[in-house]
Amino acid sequence: MMKALIQMILHDKKDVLLAMTAGTISGLTAVALFAQSGFLISKAALMPPFYIILILTAFLKLFGVAKSASKYAERYISHRVTFRFISAVRMRFFKKLVPQTNLLYAYKSGDLLNRITSDVDLLQHFFLRVVYPPFIALFVFFATILFTLWFSPWLALILMMGFIFTSTVVPAILIYQKSNTTVPVKNAFTNEAAEYLYGYRDLQLHYQLATKEQSLQIISTDYSRLKKQELNREQSIHFWNQFISLLTAFFIVSVGAYFVSIGTLDGLYLAMLVLVALTVFESAIPLAMLPSHYKNAQEATARLDAIAPPASPTERMPLVSNKPLHITCENVSYTYQNTLHSAVLHVNCTIAAGEKVAIVGPSGSGKSTLFQLLIHEFKPISGEIFINEQPMRSIDEQELWAQMSIQLQHNHFFSGTLRENLLLAKPKATDEELQQVLDQVFITKSLTAIVYEKGGNLSGGEKQRLAFARVLLKNSDLWLLDEPFTSVDAQTEVHLFNTLLTKGKDKTIVLITHKLIDLAKMDRIFVMNNGTLAESGTFDQLLTQHGLFYTMYMQQIRCDKK
Structure with a gap:
């Protein structure tokens, strides 16, 4: 990615050059300003004509x-380059991050947060502290050494040796000097702090608050140290x-004084050359920390690159939606990252257009994972899902989701009003339509x-009903709902289930549920077990199969009777 960073910087070649x-x-005018000051002081001591002082002062x-x-132009333009560069870095990272929903499961929240903020922001120093300083220091020192060479080759050599030490030797020592980086400890602290807050x-x-706080305090102390x-x-x-x-300036004073004493250097220029030596090293000061900033940039890019980019997208095709939607799964399998057991294994099924299908199974059977595959949040590790004979992976995602009304187990609600949260499903809906749902x-x-952020002031049942209202409002051809009514009372559940079937009578409906009592109203039922599609059929067929x-079903009836 370091090469990519350079390419992003060079995208603004004109501003970089400016x-x-x-x-x-x-840098050169700063050297010239102090050189002129030194020369003016020395010249004034000799009592020259007034017009000479006037010209030198001008x-x-x-x-x-x-x-x-x-200096103003340099700061303005260099920061403009930096802002454009960091914007490009963020966009590059987010374009890689957004399509990969599985990252929310593969990484801790604090780790992702740290990469999104600290690592990306750390790269904003890449141009100003890594790429930019060496060139400026080289140009300024080269011109200054040539200027000093005119007066004394030996003083120019001393200046060059000082530049080599400050620009090469000191940074080289820094490179080979072992140091404990704060990044792993900072990442650990961010992860622990996020888990503590969540x-x-x-x-x-569970009386574990003090223990967690103590753990955080230990990591915080290590990070501070x-x-x-x-x-x-x-x-x-x-x-x-x-x-x-300063040592270089001291040598220039000493050697310069010696040359003045033997008559090989005009004493008029000694003060000027000393001030030149003191000023020119200001451009070399940033070079001392260049290896450290470069190392930090390398570590940041390595952490960002650790999030593998999504596979190169194939050409996306529009979804043929001029006919009812139906779904076909052919040998579909999915395995979560860093796990060995397949959550979904070799699933084959077909959901006809307009069909009402319930997916049931024991906890951990893979039904919710299959649901995530059907809504294209997860991509199959093997096998293929088809929508109207079109491979789902080849369909434009926005077009696909436009044809889906989706209710997840955990739905997000934004800080705002009920109206604003409903308009997500249908932006042009009238107040009458909103009130109706x-x-x-x-x-x-x-x-x-x-409505508070994440629906903080809503009960669990209100959140599910509001999410279901979005489904009704969007009213797409394909409805997919994952445990939509688990937090409502029995009477309300019956009403919402009937509303689902009534309002969605012409729709293709896929329902994940653990409630089996009313599933006789569904056209078919898929039974998941250990990631496989163990049984499928109508309600009556499955009961007769025992x-x-x-x-x-019998266990649920016995529990309900109790």
Whole structure:
């Protein structure tokens, strides 16, 4: 990805060139400003004619204005390049991240959050602290050494040696110097903090809050210790960098004074050359931390690249939706990342257009995973799912989801009003339509009622009814619902189930449920067990087979009687 980062930076070639030009001018005018100051001080001591002082002062002001203007231009343009670059990095990462829903299961929330924020933001320093400084320092030092060479080759050599030490030797020592990175500890702290916040209530109820806090405190202390070591190391590097620059200036003063004493250097220029040496090293100061920033960028890109990009998309075809939708699964299998057991294994089935199918099975049987495959959130590891004879993986996802009304087990609700949360399903719906679906799902609140983020002020039953209202409102050709009524009372459940069948009588309906009593109203029932499609048939057929469905049904009846 480092090559890709360079390519993203060079995408703005014009601004990169302008930034480097402005930075070089800023560095050179800073050197010229101090050189002119040193020369003016020495010249003034000799009591020259007033017009000489006036001319030198004018040049001094000219260099000052040029330095300020070029510095402003350099900051403005270089930060513009940086903002465009970091925007490109974010877009590249999110384009890789968004299609991969399985990442929500493969990575901890804190880990993903850390990659999305810290790792991506860390790369914003790549241009300003890794790519940009070496070029500016090289140009400024090269020009300054050539200028010094005019007065004394030996002083130019001393300046060059100081540059080599600050730009090469000190960073090289930093590269080979072993140091404990704070990144793994920071990642661990982020993961633990996220779990602490998400699980705060459960930790409190099970008297584990203090234990978790102690664990967080230990990781926090380790992170603070390593961060302090890192900062001390950075200060040490800055110290040696400054020390070498001052030592170089000291040698220039000493050697320059010797040359003045023997008459090989005009004493008028000594102060100028000393100030040049002190000023030029300002452009070399960022080079001391360049290896550290480069290493951080490498680690960040490695963590971002660890999230494998999705497979190269094939050409997406439109969904042929001018006829009722039907689904076919051919030898479909799916295995979660980092697991050996297949959640869905060699499933073959067909759901005809307009058919009402219930998918049932014991907990962990794979029915919800099959549901995720049917809504194209997961992609089969092997096998194929067809919609109207079209492979699902080749259909444009937006077109596919436009034909689906989906209710998940856990649905998200945004901070806002009931109206705003319903309009997600049908943006152009009128208030009359919205109120109608609310009445159908027994929600008596007004459309302006406030909904907290994640439905924090809604009960479990209200969340499911609001999610079902979205299904009714969208009213697509294919309805897929995963345990839609588990949190409502029995009377409301019967009403909502009947509403589902009544409003969806012309629709293809796939229902995941553990309630078996009313499934006689469904056209067919699929029974999942250990990831396989163990049984399928009508309600009456499955009861007469005395198989798994019959066993589950009788157990549920006995439980209901108790």
